[in-house]
Amino acid sequence: MRDVAAAAGVSHQTVSRVVNDERSVTEPVRERVRAAITALGYRPSAGGRAMARGRTEVVALVVPHAAGFTFGNDHLMRLIGGAEQEVAARGYGLLLSTREPGGDAMSAFTRFDRRSLVDGFLVEGGAGLTGLSDLLAQGYPAVVIGYADDDLPMVHPDDEGGAYAVVQHLLALGHRRIGIVNGPAENHLAMAARRTGVTRAFADAHLHPDPTLTDRGDFTAESGQAAAVRLFDRADPPTAVFAFNDGMALGVLQWLRESGTPGISVAGFDDTSAAPVAGLTSVALQSQDLGRRAAQLLVDQLNGKPPSERRTIVPSRLMVRSSTTPPTQPKSGSRRRGSHNVKG
Amino acid sequence: MRDVAAAAGVSHQTVSRVVNDERSVTEPVRERVRAAITALGYRPSAGGRAMARGRTEVVALVVPHAAGFTFGNDHLMRLIGGAEQEVAARGYGLLLSTREPGGDAMSAFTRFDRRSLVDGFLVEGGAGLTGLSDLLAQGYPAVVIGYADDDLPMVHPDDEGGAYAVVQHLLALGHRRIGIVNGPAENHLAMAARRTGVTRAFADAHLHPDPTLTDRGDFTAESGQAAAVRLFDRADPPTAVFAFNDGMALGVLQWLRESGTPGISVAGFDDTSAAPVAGLTSVALQSQDLGRRAAQLLVDQLNGKPPSERRTIVPSRLMVRSSTTPPTQPKSGSRRRGSHNVKG
């Protein structure tokens, strides 16, 4: 910088002004400095700036290391993309960090935190993360993507609305007996929201769901199959199944195909890349918007603007595909027992 | 840092030594400094370090913005994960940057480069990227993940070996007439490698493939369907189809199902998450290793170790699934014309 200043016949401060695009520099001077910069191949040092300004203009994004089938990599990838775009548009950098699934949030933080490499944190998958409150205690700006039980600003998808839309869709098709395959307890907050959506959809239609039609899996296709076995081995099986993620929904689909049980509608959640392939009706989480919104909130916070609201809900979108159709008989009867003999 | 030094009754340099885990500090002193650090809540500043050391210990990873169907998000996500893990293990940070697909590489670079935020670059998807040589000219350490035509070190999957394994597998099952659905010309280097693998597999089996059984698509499922139409509308259709990516392979599968043409084996490439769902035999690219290896090479380069080789090939793995089976008749005849009448 010193050299550039000398070459352009100005002071280092003027060079700084030109680099930072401040307006109080006259045009000829600016031109001369620019010329000197390119001539000398000068590039400002982020380190120097960080030290002088007291912030690095970089934020960290913490994501689970190997995303299981829960959401899938599509969700995560789009989320990362959205966050990166937003952050980049505001002149920040995005430092990525992975954490062991279910591991300590702090372990990932301290890596950067202790070197004060970043100005703030974006944390995906709030639930089940320990150490979040420690972070908060240190006064670090942070936004959680997902459901946080701590006192941090959070951004999460509209699980409730998505589940509501699925049930509403199934009811509109004429289904009345709808099997539910709930997720494991660990993701309790997201699952509770979906559960609420289901309940509300039934209530709004003035219907009373059969509580015995609710089962539970662990997000894997195998657990979906197991749930299907239980749901359809009864006198009054459902005409449709709504699984709380695509993995379990695919398991249900597979069981239906293999056991030769046609005419059953199936819907999933998350709209993973397998969903369009399998023709599975599912709920798209708008992951990109999720990342974008969270990034926006964090950067605003860093710039002193207080977050407008502690909880931001990003709308979900129902993707209707071939796996949901009207039921083959008007009202579910009990004659479907024993499977192989149905077909409309 | 000054405060910590004062509190511990040592010099700032000793504090620096403790922070950097240098061994030439006696145990009691180290203990005292550590105590002072925690007592004062001291955290070293990455900015200061970057300035003093002349490097930031952060590398950038440049990935295409919205991954199309070419590789899919799984590939990218695992790649990112691998790179991050490796980089983190060596004390570096990973700064993520997205670029418009097919866009100028430099546009992404300059963002960081001009602020000298990073010590080096990891660039995914070398082919078709302009501006790579400019980067090289600036003497920036960089490793390309994919096929680079520039003079940069590169890491790419074993496309040739993967394609070889697929054809070998199909030949071993008894197939002799194997349809090939090549990819678009843009990714010419990866596609050429796969093509070479196919040729070599035939040659090693002392067989001569029918050159008219080679078609071409643009990676979409639609183009796969179109290719299937052409491949099977002939007197001597293939008994197996090897598409150069999963998207096209799924298109072929779909056409076979819809047109009622059973008994045809189909293999894809990339092993996207849709492949296991569809039971598609495919080639897994070991994306995580790809990212890991590239990161390793870059960091080594930053630490002065010259790269052992300019081109690193990461092995691929054939994933055999239900979509590939022995042909329904020993040798392909001409009697399959008109489809619907085959079945073994």
Next chain:
DNA sequence: GACAAGCACGTGAACGTTCACATCGACGGT
């Protein structure tokens, strides 16, 4: 025509770390 105000630009210090070197003591060899 004097004075305040505003603009363009310069000056020195400060940010927090590491580097190169200096210092001091202890230890072993002859």
Next chain:
DNA sequence: ACCGTCGATGTGAACGTTCACGTGCTTGTC
């Protein structure tokens, strides 16, 4: 007992930027 060596610690400067001022010049106003 002397000297060279090595290990532990201290000292000052340097890295490259921004911040808070200070200076000089131009412009406008009564």
